[in-house]
Amino acid sequence: MIKAAIVGCGKMADQHVAQLRRIPDAAIVGVCDVEPIMAKQLHERGAAGAWFTAVGDMIRATRPDVVHVTTPPQSHFELGTLVLNSGCHAYIEKPFTLTAAEAEELVALATRVGRHVTPGHNALFTHAMVEMRRLVATGFLGGPPTHVESMYCYELGADPYASAVLGDGAHWVRRLPGSLLQNIISHGVSRIAEYLADDRPIVKAHGFTSPALRASGERGLIDEARVIIADRAGTTTAYFTFSTSMKPVPHQLRLYGPKRSLLVDDDHQIVIRLENHEYKSYYRYFIPPLGFAGQHLKNLARNVARFARNDFHMPFDAGLKRLIEAFYRTISTGAPPPIPYRDVLLTARIMDDIFAQIAETPQDAASAPALPSCTEMRAVSRMPARCLRT
Amino acid sequence: MNSDGNRPEQDTARLASADETLLITGASGFVGRRVVTALLSRGYRRLRCLTRHNRTPAGLQAALEPFPNANVEVLAGNLLDPAYCRRAARGVAVVYHLAAGIDKTFPGCILNSVVTTRNLLDAIVNDGGVRRFVNVSSFAVYSNERIRWGGVLDESCMVDTKVADRHDPYAYGKARQDDVVEEYGRGRGLPFVIVRPGIVIGPGKARIPGRVGIDTFGVFLHLGGGSRMPFTYVDNCADAIALAGLIPGIDGEVFNIVDDDLPRSREYLREYKRRVRRIASIPVPYSAFMAFSYLWEKYSKYSEGQLPPVFNRRICEIYFKGHRYSNAKAKTLLGWTPRVTMREGLERTFAASRQTGRDS
Numbered sequence: 001m002i003k004a005a006i007v008g009c010g011k012m013a014d015q016h017v018a019q020l021r022r023i024p025d026a027a028i029v030g031v032c033d034v035e036p037i038m039a040k041q042l043h044e045r046g047a048a049g050a051w052f053t054a055v056g057d058m059i060r061a062t063r064p065d066v067v068h069v070t071t072p073p074q075s076h077f078e079l080g081t082l083v084l085n086s087g088c089h090a091y092i093e094k095p096f097t098l099t100a101a102e103a104e105e106l107v108a109l110a111t112r113v114g115r116h117v118t119p120g121h122n123a124l125f126t127h128a129m130v131e132m133r134r135l136v137a138t139g140f141l142g143g144p145p146t147h148v149e150s151m152y153c154y155e156l157g158a159d160p161y162a163s164a165v166l167g168d169g170a171h172w173v174r175r176l177p178g179s180l181l182q183n184i185i186s187h188g189v190s191r192i193a194e195y196l197a198d199d200r201p202i203v204k205a206h207g208f209t210s211p212a213l214r215a216s217g218e219r220g221l222i223d224e225a226r227v228i229i230a231d232r233a234g235t236t237t238a239y240f241t242f243s244t245s246m247k248p249v250p251h252q253l254r255l256y257g258p259k260r261s262l263l264v265d266d267d268h269q270i271v272i273r274l275e276n277h278e279y280k281s282y283y284r285y286f287i288p289p290l291g292f293a294g295q296h297l298k299n300l301a302r303n304v305a306r307f308a309r310n311d312f313h314m315p316f317d318a319g320l321k322r323l324i325e326a327f328y329r330t331i332s333t334g335a336p337p338p339i340p341y342r343d344v345l346l347t348a349r350i351m352d353d354i355f356a357q358i359a360e361t362p363q364d365a366a367s368a369p370a371l372p373s374c375t376e377m378r379a380v381s382r383m384p385a386r387c388l389r390t
Numbered sequence: 391m392n393s394d395g396n397r398p399e400q401d402t403a404r405l406a407s408a409d410e411t412l413l414i415t416g417a418s419g420f421v422g423r424r425v426v427t428a429l430l431s432r433g434y435r436r437l438r439c440l441t442r443h444n445r446t447p448a449g450l451q452a453a454l455e456p457f458p459n460a461n462v463e464v465l466a467g468n469l470l471d472p473a474y475c476r477r478a479a480r481g482v483a484v485v486y487h488l489a490a491g492i493d494k495t496f497p498g499c500i501l502n503s504v505v506t507t508r509n510l511l512d513a514i515v516n517d518g519g520v521r522r523f524v525n526v527s528s529f530a531v532y533s534n535e536r537i538r539w540g541g542v543l544d545e546s547c548m549v550d551t552k553v554a555d556r557h558d559p560y561a562y563g564k565a566r567q568d569d570v571v572e573e574y575g576r577g578r579g580l581p582f583v584i585v586r587p588g589i590v591i592g593p594g595k596a597r598i599p600g601r602v603g604i605d606t607f608g609v610f611l612h613l614g615g616g617s618r619m620p621f622t623y624v625d626n627c628a629d630a631i632a633l634a635g636l637i638p639g640i641d642g643e644v645f646n647i648v649d650d651d652l653p654r655s656r657e658y659l660r661e662y663k664r665r666v667r668r669i670a671s672i673p674v675p676y677s678a679f680m681a682f683s684y685l686w687e688k689y690s691k692y693s694e695g696q697l698p699p700v701f702n703r704r705i706c707e708i709y710f711k712g713h714r715y716s717n718a719k720a721k722t723l724l725g726w727t728p729r730v731t732m733r734e735g736l737e738r739t740f741a742a743s744r745q746t747g748r749d750s
Contacts, residue, residue, distance in 0.1 A: 010497045022694045037508060041500045041566065045554050167442045168468050217445065310693040 002026045002328045005064035006087075007055050007079060008071030009033035009042040012093050012120075016068050017042065019321040026038050026328065030062040040355060055079060059086045065331060069122075073183065074170045077102040089331050091324065093120040094186045096348060100176055103348035107341045116337055118327045122319035123152075123251075126226055127306065128269045130322070132262055134252070139179070142255025145195045148238040149254040150227065152188025156213070156223065156244045166218065178355035180221055181207070185242050185354070186347055190339070191253050192238040193346040196233040203350055207358035210245045227354055232331035241353075269315055270299045404636045405521045406483040408433045412635065415440045415469065415510065416489035418447040420594050421526070421587070424628035426450065430457045432632065440478055440489065449594075469506035474602065475513035479676040483598045484635040485514060490528045491563050496554070499563030510632040511574045523582040524635040525571040529620055530561035532584065534711055543620075544716040545586075545644045556704045575745045581641045582745055583634045587627045588620030588648040588715060591735060593742030595624075598662060601709065602655050603671070610671035613679055614709035615656035620648045624733030626728035633724040637698075640723050648715040649735065658736070665740035667747055676710045 004026050006013050013031065021028050033039040036053050043051035052058035054320040066089040069079045077097045083090040090110070096119035097103045110117040123129070132192040132205065135141075156162040165173045165180060176182040207222040226246040261274035272295050279287050306312040313321070326338035406412060412429055417439030426439060430453075439462060441447060446454075446464045454462055467474035469489060479485070487510065491502025507525070511698040514520045529543075533550035537543055550556070553565045574580040589599045598605065601619060603612040622630075630647045634640070653661070655672075662668060683706040690699040720726045730738075 010501065011495050014495060014497055018695055035505055037500060037505050037566075037570075038497065041496065041504075045496060151429070169470065170468065220603050313694075313696050 002066060002331060003029045003062065003064045004066050004068060005030040005032065005049070005058055005062055006042070006068045006070060006094075007032045007058070007083075008069060008075075009035075009038040010070065012070040012124060013042055013068075013315060015320060016070055016324075017046070019317060019324055022321055023325060023328070024240050025332075026324070029064050030058045030243075032058040039358065055082055056086075059083070059088060064088055066328070069093060073098060073176060074172060077106060080106045080117065081109060082119065084109050084113050087113070087115065089115050089327075090117045091120065092117060093326055095119075095176075095178075095182050095351070096186070096344060098182075100345065100348035100352045103345055107345060110347035111341075116327065116330050118323070118330075118337060118339055119186070120189075120320070121187060121190045121339055121346075121347075122316055122323045122341065123266070124190055125319035125322040125326070126266055126269065126315040127303075127312070127318060128264045128266055128315070129191075129253070129319070131271045131302075132255070132264045135262060135271070135273070136255065140260055141255060142259025143257060144197065145236055145255045145257050147254075147256040148192050148195050148236065149241075149252075149256075150188045150191045150238065151241045151243075151245045151252045152185055152191075152249045153241070153246050153249045154184055154223075154250065155249045166213075166216070166221075166321060174177050174221065178351060178358075179187075180223055181225055181242060181358070182351065182355065185225065185240070186351060188240055188242065188251075189350050189354075190343065190347040192229060193343045193350060195236055195255065196229065196231055196238070196346060198233060198351075199342065199346060201346075201350065202228075202230045202232060203357070204228040205354040205357040207354075207361060210243070212245060222358055225354065225358065227350075229350060254268070268299075269303050270296065271298075285375070400492045403422065403638055405638050406434070408435055409435045410434075410483040411438055412480055413438045413440070413478060413485045415478075415485070415487045416526075417441055418443060418450040418654075419488055419490075420592070421590055421624060421627055421631070422486075422488040422612055423449045424575060424592075424624050425488065425631050426462075427456075428485075428625075428628040428632040430454075430460050430462075432636075433509040435459075436461045438465060438478065440465050440467065440469070442466070442468060442489075445579075449598045453632050469509055470501070472509050472513065475509045476516070478578075479510065479513035479517045479520070481517070482514075483518060483539070484522045484524070485510070485520055486524045486526070486631060488631070490526075490567075491560075493559060496559045496562055500556070500557040500566060503563035504566045504570055508570050511570065511578075511580065515574065515578045515580060516606060521581060522629060522635050522641070523571065523574075523580055525568065525584045526631060527568050527584050527586045528561065528564045529586055529588045530558065531568060533566040534707060534713060535713065537713060540712045540714065542716050543646075543713040545646050552746060554578070554638075555702070557702060558705070575642060581643070581655070583640055584644040585631050585634045586646050588646070590624050590627050591621050591739045592624030593738055595739065596746040597745040598659070602659055603709075605669075610659075610669050612655070612659055612671045612673045613616065614712065615659070615673050617655050617710065617712045618652040619655055619658055620687055620713075620715045621652055621658075622647050622649045623728065623729050623730045623732070626726075626735070629729065630720055630724060630726045631725050635658060637724055643723065645720045645724060646715065646717065647720055647726075648716070648717050649730075649732050651732040652715060653732065654734070661736060662740065662743075665681075665737075666743045676706075679709070680706050681699055 004020055009031055020028055031039055031042045032052040032055050034053055041053040067083040069092045073095050080090050080092050165171045173180055173183050205227045207225045210224050213223050223244040225242040229238040239375050253264040255262045260276050263272040323338055329335045330337050412434055414425055417426055418441040469554050491499040493499050531549050533548050554560045571582050575582045603610055626649055683701045683703050686701040687699050690697050
């Protein structure tokens with residue numbers, strides 16, 4: 001039995017409690033928030049154990065095996081350090097830390113004290129992502145991906161979280177080094193990091209404020225990002241897109257391999273195999289659509305079967321449960337961490353680069369999208385020039 | 391007459407004079423801006439309006455326009471910030487607390503209804519000059535478990551102690567907010583009044599209230615057609631809230647606010663279809679919805695929340711038990727009467743909804 005405690009009793013904590021309840025070998029022993037009202041409400045609504053307002057008190061009183069840190073990111077490093085130094089394992093919600101330097105320090109500390117730490121990149125563990133990883137492991141792509149496209153977008157309109165950020169000039173999200181981007185994009189960037197061979201890839205980022213946000217009078221918030229990432233060895237390149245202006249709001253990953261490719265549509269939990277068959281003449285217009293129809297039907301059947309087995313849940317909740325279970329296995333059996341530390345650090349470095357470059361973008365340029373020059377793009381991707389022409 | 395042509399209330403004793411500062415939180419909200427109008431119309435000239443928005447929202451701006459000589463301070467900020475609360479509470483005589491957390495999650499509602507209220511109360515108690523804190527709550531906090539079918543729901547009814555079981559974050563937040571206010575009343579001597587409006591209708595609320603039924607999969611499931619709807623027209627509601635801050639001798643009281651001549655759910659829906667737009671609706675009988683709620687509740691538990699328990703037997707009873715509602719206490723102690731009749735209120739609401747439909 002793993003004894004779990006939670007620090008930070010906001011919305012994420014609710015999701016952790018819901019998934020921890022589904023894990024038979026886990027028990028919540030305490031919840032903690034500096035705001036007693038928040039700690040008490042989570043406890044009152046069914047989180048077992050006791051409630052606290054100081055993490056140290058909670059750890060001393062409940063002796064948890066693992067502490068889930070679900071506070072705003074500004075406190076992740078400090079709390080992660082405290083938790084690890086107290087002899088507990090740490091599950092730290094995304095974004096893992098504010099900077100890559102903090103991430104490196106936290107991972108080093110975990111290694112030094114013989115404890116495990118994981119960031120809450122649960123989007124890596126949705127049903128579709130797990131299926132995609134299985135296919136990649138079978139060699140479906142025919143080698144390492146040549147190119148990865150990760151789209152991780154967001155709808156600002158209807159979400160209460162977004163209204164809170166937009167309506168409050170002092171909201172904690174705005175005080176992050178990467179502001180709104182930092183609180184969201186780690187999910188999308190971590191999907192790329194998994195497939196990059198290089199620990200110090202080239203990153204070219206461009207950020208700007210969307211026309212819709214500008215029209216609402218918002219000036220300081222960057223809500224659009226286009227990023228090119230490339231291995232220095234030229235093995236794998238990637239595009240990352242964050243946007244609040246696309247409908248439907250896409251959360252997709254495309255892996256282009258040397259032989260075949262894969263498309264993951266996380267919004268609908270669909271995985272599509274892009275085969276490399278050549279069909280003669282007009283057959284190419286008739287046979288592949290049939291194949292795609294068949295694949296969509298299989299995806300439907302898989303999702304329905306999971307739902308019928310009570311194993312679907314909302315994809316991010318399912319991903320959260322899967323990540324927690326895998327992390328707990330690491331704790332109890334010494335299995336490899338569900339997210340390798342190398343990927344954790346690489347994600348943090350790429351994010352640092354993105355925020356630094358966007359911060360350097362002059363305000364005028366930030367308000368109107370401008371693509372890097374063709375020469376820049378060629379240098380970055382090391383692709384043949386013909387690939388970049390449109 | 392004052393400079394805006396409005397006569398200050400001098401007929402009866404009031405807790406605050408026209409020159410004292412009144413604080414309104416949630417002042418740009420649907421009800422909040424009408425409370426601002428209600429107070430300005432009564433001749434109160436010094437208002438401090440709190441809003442989350444950096445710019446004065448159009449609705450509040452429109453509410454202020456007829457009173458160019460009023461001294462209205464609009465303070466933008468977040469009640470989660472104690473320094474902002476201190477600034478807001480400084481030197482005020484009466485506080486109208488309408489700001490609330492509208493969120494789909496429990497923590498969101500708690501944070502934005504309860505923590506904010508506690509911060510504001512801390513600032514008020516420390517400032518020391520407040521003579522009345524009007525806490526605007528909701529009908530949603532009541533439990534109807536012990537009220538018989540068709541029985542009267544009034545201020546003497548039990549507040550729901552198991553409100554989390556209803557899976558209604560808003561009601562949970564409001565119930566805890568009331569608890570905090572009462573705690574400050576008992577422990578820190580806060581003079582307070584709680585106002586619990588029913589369902590507030592009026593131009594700006596274009597959708598059919600959730601108490602009428604559920605709009606899903608392209609068809610409207612009409613629930614509890616025979617039940618009376620606890621409506622209050624927004625201007626009437628604002629009047630009651632305004633009075634709750636001004637009438638002396640009512641500290642610690644709770645007031646339910648509903649208008650007279652409440653329509654039944656089926657009457658409302660019929661009028662809506664006639665006056666706003668045609669919609670397909672299916673009347674769902676109690677036994678069918680109760681069975682559905684029961685099964686949904688069981689499945690939710692069995693599937694470990696694969697479907698959240700949004701439909702449950704507690705909610706079902708709220709739709710169907712056909713209560714009557716009393717506004718006698720508000721009429722007696724506040725001297726309130728709904729100045730807009732239900733017929734007129736519904737007409738105005740439908741007209742605005744029809745316009746909204748055309749605009750969209």
